[in-house]
Amino acid sequence: MTSDADETRQAILEAAYEEIHRYGFQAASLSAILERTGVTKGALYHHFSSKLRLGYAVLDEHIAQQLDTLWFAPMQQPGHPIDVLAEVIQHAGEHYRNEEIALGCPINNLAQEMSPIDDGFRRRIDNLYRQWRENIANLLAKGQQEGSIINSIHANDTALFILASLEGCMSMAKNAQSHDELMRCGQGLMSYLNSLRA
Amino acid sequence: MTSDADETRQAILEAAYEEIHRYGFQAASLSAILERTGVTKGALYHHFSSKLRLGYAVLDEHIAQQLDTLWFAPMQQPGHPIDVLAEVIQHAGEHYRNEEIALGCPINNLAQEMSPIDDGFRRRIDNLYRQWRENIANLLAKGQQEGSIINSIHANDTALFILASLEGCMSMAKNAQSHDELMRCGQGLMSYLNSLRA
DNA sequence: GGAGATACATACTGGTCGGTATGTTCATTG
DNA sequence: CAATGAACATACCGACCAGTATGTATCTCC
Numbered sequence: 376m377t378s379d380a381d382e383t384r385q386a387i388l389e390a391a392y393e394e395i396h397r398y399g400f401q402a403a404s405l406s407a408i409l410e411r412t413g414v415t416k417g418a419l420y421h422h423f424s425s426k427l428r429l430g431y432a433v434l435d436e437h438i439a440q441q442l443d444t445l446w447f448a449p450m451q452q453p454g455h456p457i458d459v460l461a462e463v464i465q466h467a468g469e470h471y472r473n474e475e476i477a478l479g480c481p482i483n484n485l486a487q488e489m490s491p492i493d494d495g496f497r498r499r500i501d502n503l504y505r506q507w508r509e510n511i512a513n514l515l516a517k518g519q520q521e522g523s524i525i526n527s528i529h530a531n532d533t534a535l536f537i538l539a540s541l542e543g544c545m546s547m548a549k550n551a552q553s554h555d556e557l558m559r560c561g562q563g564l565m566s567y568l569n570s571l572r573a
Numbered sequence: 574m575t576s577d578a579d580e581t582r583q584a585i586l587e588a589a590y591e592e593i594h595r596y597g598f599q600a601a602s603l604s605a606i607l608e609r610t611g612v613t614k615g616a617l618y619h620h621f622s623s624k625l626r627l628g629y630a631v632l633d634e635h636i637a638q639q640l641d642t643l644w645f646a647p648m649q650q651p652g653h654p655i656d657v658l659a660e661v662i663q664h665a666g667e668h669y670r671n672e673e674i675a676l677g678c679p680i681n682n683l684a685q686e687m688s689p690i691d692d693g694f695r696r697r698i699d700n701l702y703r704q705w706r707e708n709i710a711n712l713l714a715k716g717q718q719e720g721s722i723i724n725s726i727h728a729n730d731t732a733l734f735i736l737a738s739l740e741g742c743m744s745m746a747k748n749a750q751s752h753d754e755l756m757r758c759g760q761g762l763m764s765y766l767n768s769l770r771a
Numbered sequence: 772g773g774a775g776a777t778a779c780a781t782a783c784t785g786g787t788c789g790g791t792a793t794g795t796t797c798a799t800t801g
Numbered sequence: 802c803a804a805t806g807a808a809c810a811t812a813c814c815g816a817c818c819a820g821t822a823t824g825t826a827t828c829t830c831c
Contacts, residue, residue, distance in 0.1 A: 379778080380777075380778060380779090383778080383779085397689060397690075398690065399597070399599070399686055401597070401599065401600045402599045402600075404817085404818075404819095405818080405819065405820090406817080406818080406819095414779090415779070415780050415781075416780085416781085416819095416820085416821095417778085417779050417780050417781075418778070418779050418780075420819095420820075420821080421777085421778060421779060422778090422779095425819080425820080426818095426819065426820085477688070477689050478689055479685060479689070483685065483744060484685055486744065486747070486748040487677060487681065487682055487685040487686070487744065487747070488597055488685070488686060490675070490747060490748045490750070491595065491675050491676055491677070491747070492595075492596065497748060497750070500748055501748060501749060504745070504748065504749075528764075532757050532758075532760060532761060533761060535745065535754070535757060535758050535761065536738070536742070536758055536760075536761025536762065536765075537761075538741075538745065539738060539741030539742045539744065539745045539758050539761070540734070540737060540738045540741050541741070542741045542744050542745070543736075543737030543738050543739070543740045543741025543742075543744065544734070544737045544741075546681060546684065546685065546737065546740050546741065546744070547702070547733065547736065547737045547740070549684070549685070549688060549689070550684040550688045550695060550698055550699060550702065551699060551702075552688070552695070556733070559730050559733060560730075560733050560734055560737050562730060562734075563730060563731060563733065563734025563735075563737070564734065566726075567734075567765050567768075570765075570768055577808085578807075578808060578809090581808080581809085602787080602788075602789095603788080603789065603790090604787080604788080604789095612809090613809070613810050613811075614789095614790085614791095614810085614811085615808085615809050615810045615811075616808070616809050616810075618789095618790075618791080619807080619808060619809060620808090620809095623789080623790080624788095624789060624790090772831100773830105773831095774829100774830090774831090775828105775829085775830090775831105776827105776828085776829080776830100777826100777827080777828075777829090778825100778826085778827080778828095779824105779825085779826080779827095780823100780824080780825075780826095781822100781823085781824080781825100782821100782822085782823085782824100783820105783821080783822080783823100784819105784820085784821075784822095785818105785819100785820095785821105786817105786818085786819095786820105787816105787817090787818080787819105788815105788816085788817080788818090789814105789815100789816095789817105790813105790814085790815095790816105791812100791813080791814075791815105792811105792812090792813080792814095793810100793811085793812085793813100794809105794810080794811080794812100795808100795809085795810075795811100796807105796808085796809080796810095797806105797807090797808085797809100798805105798806095798807080798808100799804105799805085799806085799807095800803105800804085800805080800806100801802105801803095801804085801805100
């Protein structure tokens, strides 16, 4: 029964994601993940050859999909690029209220923790960030073609800065454990974004 | 001889700082710190009652002092606030080239890792960030009084966004392991800062 | 209906970790 | 000069961890 097996695999991924999101990858305990799911260690090592591979799978499958749902897909909607960005950011801000802002952005968490010590993590995260930047840069470039975004900026570099600011705001709010600080910081980003309108 | 004892204590703090900066607090191994210094476990536990207290001391003493030297002190120099900020940021960027950009900002590292799971860390980091914000906000407010900074912005909120962007740029560059990306991201921040000139 | 593979379950291992108990040296102080 | 405490040093402990070895039930396929 491939469906049962797949359910088990997904349950492990989901539990691993939550454990990693809260405690980080290294501090995430396999025993805790097993306890969460009711799955045994035999099952876990049947589906994943090591803790590292489990971590990679969480990134490649769970987190990548979440990023797509929360950011990439909504960015495809029509409208003025800055309006689209503003709406997506606003919506994500709401999402992170329920997801406990104190846990921070899952990608940034892993980036900070793992990129200096494991290149497999680093490259995967780099890919996600690259896609993210490209999505933003495409929006900006489209706006420049349409004449709705000023031409004096470089789309790629500006996208990089926007993403950095985004992650920075999440960072600040995470440490302050304050959704209000996230919103205040987001206002700063918004005023920057508005300065890009043609 | 209090001087010998103090040297030992400082040696432990320095080694602990480096170990924590590289691997994070939880993954930092006391054994590795001892090996670095040649100090024994007895000595370590004579000076620090637990690993947690050692971590707090690294923040309270080593990191706080580093922050003061690299950021707060240089921000006191005279000149147009934006010029001062630009120079300090530029100088810090150079510093982080040698300090291995791939290790990231020590404060942000600890914030991401520890703030959700230990309030002692979180509050200490919150204090450092607060001082940082206040230093920036003071510069901006002074500029507003002098008429060199536009009045339409709120100094405190803008300082928050600037700090967030700063940390975000460090974050991006850390994961990319690229000092060039730090500089490109910094350019985005600079163009934002310039938009604040009166 | 037997063979092999899939999908687990249980019990165990070696290693590392933070922390402690105890011993020792030496400098100060009454 | 004896006593005390600071400043270590050494040896050890229990807990937890990722990973493994082995067993078993079920399902597929010839």
